[in-house]
Amino acid sequence: QRQLVESGGGVVQAGGSLRLSCVASGTSLTINRMGWYRQAPGKQRELVATILSSGSTNYADSVKGRFAISRDNAKNTVYLQMNSLKPEDTAVYSCTLGDLFNRVYWGQGTQVTVFS
Secondary structure, eight states: OOOEEEEOOEEEETTOOEEEEEEEOSOSTTEEEEEEEEEOTTSOOEEEEEEETTOOEEEOTTTTTTEEEEEEGGGTEEEEEEOSOOGGGOEEEEEEEEETTSOEEEOOOEEEEEEO
C-alpha cells in the first residue's frame, strides 16, 4: 500500500506562485503516472495535470501556460509549479499515482487559497 504525502499549499495573492510537492512511498519501478487533481467547494473534482513515466504531460485547459508539472523519479516525487494564480484556482489539491497494475492511490490533499 503506497502513501502519498503532499506539501506546499497555502494562501497567496492573485498573481502569485506556489509549488506543490508529493512524495510517494514504495518503488518507482511500477509507477505509470502521477498527477494532480483539485476540488473546489461545491464542485466536482477535476484534473489539473498528469505526467507519465515517459515524461509526457497533460494539462487542464484552465491551467495551461500557468502551471507546470514535473517529476523526480529517483525521489518518487511529483511537483506542480503554479504561477499567475487566480482566485478560481482556490481548491484542495490532491496528488494521485497510478501504477502498472492499474491501482490508483491518492494523497490527503493540500489547500490552496488565492485571494484577490
